[in-house]
Amino acid sequence: MDEHAASILKESDQMISRLQLLSVFFQEEVVYKIFLRSQVIHQLFADNPQLPIDKLELFHLQFTTSVIELLRKIKKSNEKNVTLIDDEIRLNREVIAKLNETLVNEQSFIAGKQRQALKINNSLRNLYEVLSDLTTDFPFVKNVSQFSARFAKDFYYTISSDQLAQLIDYDSGTVYANQYATIERKLMGLLCKYDFKTEFVYGLKSGTLIIEVYKFLDTGQYFLFYPARNLFLFCTPEELAGADFSGTSSEKVRMIQELAYKNDKLQSNAASVKTYIPAGIIRLLEENYAKIADIDFLNNLNNFDVQANILKSMLNTDML
Template sequence: MEDNLAIILNDSNKTNSKLQLLSAFFEEEIIYKIYLRSQVVHKLFETNPELDINKLELFHLQYTASAIELLKKIKASNERNVSLIYDEMQLNKEMMEKLNSSVFSEKNYDLDKQKQSLKINLSLRRLYQTLSDNTDEYPFSKNINTFSSRFSQDFYYDISADQMMNLIQYETADVYRNSYAIIQKKLMGLLCKHEFRTEFFCGLKTGGMIAEVYRFLDVDRHYLFFPSKSLFLLCDLSEIPDIDWTNSLSKKARIIQEMTDKNDQLESRANILKTAIPDTVRTLLQEYYDKISEVDFLQKIGNYDVQTNILRTMLNTDTF
């Protein structure tokens, strides 16, 4: 008899331990309350040997075991769904690694922008000199078009063909030209006035057409360099109203940023989903707790009616 008592009490402790772990996993108040109530029932039988110990075994079989199986079923279902989310996150990470390894970095771009600005400023000084001296000297720095060919695909803003055509239109009477370049007279005047102090601002592209936009350091004015025609014209960026000029990230860098944000959202979703309990189950658990908290609960153990088996019925559905 004592051996049977010890076995049932030992099994009861194991069952309650499982319930405790599940309450810690879900962090749900009602599960913790059920666990505490199960502990109270266990202690009642442990400290009152005159009670029929078989009723403790019946209590766990009829109630606790069903609750545990239900919670384990929900936990397994949640973990399957979370696994799908983690698979998506992993695919995103792999894609980000590929993008990172296949593009020039923002650091490369920022460094080469400075070099390109120096090349353009020097080239424009030479162009001014050749126009002034009426000579036929080639004014452009070496590899001046390398910058755009290197970075346009990833870093330049996309604009429409009409916008590009509007930017590069000019009146013949308004420009200087020689064998190598065409430059707006008003632009050349501004460059001389401000000692050719300009910096690269951004790149524009549409189809196969590419333009580089530069900004004066001492005045809020911009001009563009259209490499395919060696053309330099003042430009008004307000003519391109649909571009966020503050966003200097490359296309692939923006994709990486978006995927990083998406993974953060997926991580939050996974954390919530991992311990989610459907409202119907939460209501069911509350009914279960109310039942085992009734004053005359012990007298009802062993009465297998519809109400006492509601958890077991839930287990036999395909809800999860």
């Protein structure tokens, strides 16, 4: 075998190896059939030195090179799409992790609600004594604002600034006030009557300002605590109806489930997207395979350039 033929066979073997890798990647029947047929054509020339070796080179130039370039372009496009899917999966996982973290924190929040109610009840009892005895003692127990500082971001519900302003509006003639706190007179009377037994219901926030809502255990009546002014006022469920109560634990659980389901679908789709070949290109490859599988293919090789040009045109098509 002369050097020229050996060089063409070596290049042909490399070309077929690249085609084999692509057939394994795409797992598409027609691509695998093209690889096998190309291998048969290569072996035909390798086993029959009398055949014009330039025809093998022409075959690869007109057909195999274009097929490989086309499949590589599809592979690159698919991998870019898979990267986008992977990015979405990663972002969803980050959201799921944050939501799970808030659900874990919610157990601390639930336990903390009882402690916070106890702090407010004791502070109100102290305030009653300060107002009754006309002393200047500070009525609030230690760390009464620590609860909202820790949990307001994740567990307090959002209201508008107008809603907040309406909730904390009051008639100065209806309150007791000193340098430390302001409380509605009727509210103080009811607290005394029911021995300062209330429970924390939920928190509200508007920007950095917060309100805590409490309920009497015996009557079901509501009142609010506005820490920015140490203000205590009656409120009603109707007044609180404008709050955004989304983002509760059940809502977060639902979001976690939906995101996890979405990620499962995305991961499943990623596998098919990675190896996807448009139907139009599949049809073209099938047509080309039919031509190279024809027993008279080598005799008509010089007429194959039209089909090769169609393949090359696919490299710039919108079908990819």
